[in-house]
Each structure stands twice: as C-alpha cells, then as structure tokens.
Amino acid sequence: MLTQALLLSGALFVIGTLGVMVRRNAIIIFLCIELQLNAVNLAFVALSRYTGIEGQLFVFFVMTVAAAEAAVGLAIIISIFRHHETVNVDKFNFLKW
Amino acid sequence: MTEIVFVLFAVVAVGGAIGVVVGRSPVASLLSMIATLASVAGIYVLFEAHFLAAIQVLVYAGAIMVLFLFVIMLLNLGHDYRADVKYGLWYLLSLVVVGLTAGALLQGFMGTGATGVRGDGAAAAAAIDAVVAEKGVVGAIADPLFTDYVVAFELTGLLLLVAIVAAVVLAKPRT
Numbered sequence: 001m002l003t004q005a006l007l008l009s010g011a012l013f014v015i016g017t018l019g020v021m022v023r024r025n026a027i028i029i030f031l032c033i034e035l036q037l038n039a040v041n042l043a044f045v046a047l048s049r050y051t052g053i054e055g056q057l058f059v060f061f062v063m064t065v066a067a068a069e070a071a072v073g074l075a076i077i078i079s080i081f082r083h084h085e086t087v088n089v090d091k092f093n094f095l096k097w
Numbered sequence: 098m099t100e101i102v103f104v105l106f107a108v109v110a111v112g113g114a115i116g117v118v119v120g121r122s123p124v125a126s127l128l129s130m131i132a133t134l135a136s137v138a139g140i141y142v143l144f145e146a147h148f149l150a151a152i153q154v155l156v157y158a159g160a161i162m163v164l165f166l167f168v169i170m171l172l173n174l175g176h177d178y179r180a181d182v183k184y185g186l187w188y189l190l191s192l193v194v195v196g197l198t199a200g201a202l203l204q205g206f207m208g209t210g211a212t213g214v215r216g217d218g219a220a221a222a223a224a225i226d227a228v229v230a231e232k233g234v235v236g237a238i239a240d241p242l243f244t245d246y247v248v249a250f251e252l253t254g255l256l257l258l259v260a261i262v263a264a265v266v267l268a269k270p271r272t
Binding site for chain 1: 104130133182261270
C-alpha cells in the first residue's frame with residue numbers, strides 16, 4: 001500500500017501545483033498550497049510506517065506551520081482587498097520594485 | 098478490504114483536488130478541499146496514524162477551512178471564472194512544469210522511493226504498534242514530542258505567537 005499512497009501523494013501535489021500556476025484568485029492559490037502541504041503530509045505518514053514514528057511528528061509540525069501560514073496569508077489578502085478591492089494576483093504588482 | 102477502502106478514499110481525494118483547481122466559485126473549491134482533507138484523514142487511519150487523522154479533521158477541515166470560508170464570505174468574491182484562469186502561453190508552460198514535476202515524482206517514487214526504504218518496514222511498523230499499545234495513540238506522538246523534539250515544539254509555539262500578532266497587525270484597519 002506504500003506505493004499507492006506515494007502515487008496518490010504525488011498526484012495531489014501535482015494537481016496543487018497546477019492550481020497554483022493557472023488560477024488568479026489568491027484564495028484559491030492558497031487552497032492549492034494547502035493541498036500541496038497535505039500531499040507531503042500523506043507521504044510522511046505513509047513512509048512513517050516503514051521508518052519510525054518521526055514521520056508522524058513531522059506531519060504535526062507541518063500542520064502547525066500550515067495553520068500559521070494560512071492565518072498570516074489571509075490577513076495579507078484582507079489587507080490588500082481593503083486597498084485594491086480585488087484578490088486577482090495579476091493586479092498585485094505593487095510589491096515589485 | 099483495506100485496499101478497497103484505500104482506493105475509495107484515493108478517488109475522493111483526487112476528485113476533490115481536481116474540484117479545487119477547476120471550481121468556478123471559491124466556495125465550491127473550498128468544499129472540494131474539505132472532501133480531499135477528509136479522505137486524506139481516512140487514509141491516515143489506514144496507516145494507523147489515528148491522532149493525526151483526528152488533528153487533520155479538527156484543525157485542517159475544521160479550523161483552517163472555516164478561516165478560509167470566513168474570508169471568502171467577508172470579501173464577497175465574484176464568480177468570474179473566465180478571468181480567474183490563465184489561458185494561452187502561460188497555461189502551456191504550466192502544463193509543461195506540471196508534467197516535469199509529475200515525471201520527477203514518479204521517477205523518485207518508482208525508481209528508488211518504495212524499494213529504497215530500509216527493509217520491508219515490518220520491523221518499524223511493529224515498533225510503532227508496540228509503542229501505541231504501551232502509551233496510547235496520543236502518548237506515542239507526545240512522548241518524543243516533549244523529550245527529543247521539545248526545542249522544535251517550543252519554536253513552533255513561538256511561530257504561532259508571531260503568526261497571531263502578524264495576523265492582527267495586518268488585518269487591522271489603518272487609523
């Protein structure tokens with residue numbers, strides 16, 4: 001079952017990558033990044049069955065970092081929306097210099 | 098039996114993931130994401146990671162997705178799907194990048210990944226099962242977390258504090 005789980009993890013990661021690249025809505029890009037993190041978590045859990053419980057510990061840390069990232073990212077989106085009335089990433093060019 | 102359940106969860110997970118990418122409104126994408134997260138939690142259970150499955154449902158599907166939902170509702174986002182997807186040259190470039198990523202992952206997993214794991218894994222799985230039987234599902238994770246990895250754990254707490262402060266400062270209206 002390890003091989004199937006790794007294949008599923010790879011499929012989820014690839015779909016997440018596609019979403020990050022082709023969508024313009026910042027919130028959906030965030031969702032796709034969460035999808036990629038989840039794919040990696042799945043690989044960690046599957047492999048932890050073969051190498052030891054450290055893999056599951058790492059998933060715990062990845063989830064915490066994902067929660068922090070989502071909170072800060074959504075705060076940034078709200079802040080940008082307040083000034084520019086959009087969440088389209090093509091309109092966010094004011095961070096360029 | 099386990100294989101059938103796994104395939105069922107895998108199909109729902111991949112379907113949900115595709116739904117996230119092609120979803121026309123952000124709310125539809127979010128609901129697809131919740132289906133994916135729940136299926137992945139089910140697969141965690143199949144790999145005997147019960148604590149992580151519970152955390153996945155509570156923290157991910159519960160807290161983080163509700164946070165996303167609040168922001169979507171708060172911003173009242175439009176449903177202009179045509180303007181939301183980048184077509185043309187960028188789309189082709191994305192497909193090339195995605196194909197290369199898929200190839201690299203496939204080569205890594207099929208070439209060395211599954212067979213490169215030390216032993217057949219039976220020993221490690223038996224060790225995990227023994228620890229779970231001795232300390233319980235939560236204790237098996239909590240014991241190394243508060244001994245060997247306590248520094249990382251404390252740093253994670255600090256990271257969450259920084260994230261809270263940053264989120265409040267960023268989302269606060271400028272006066």
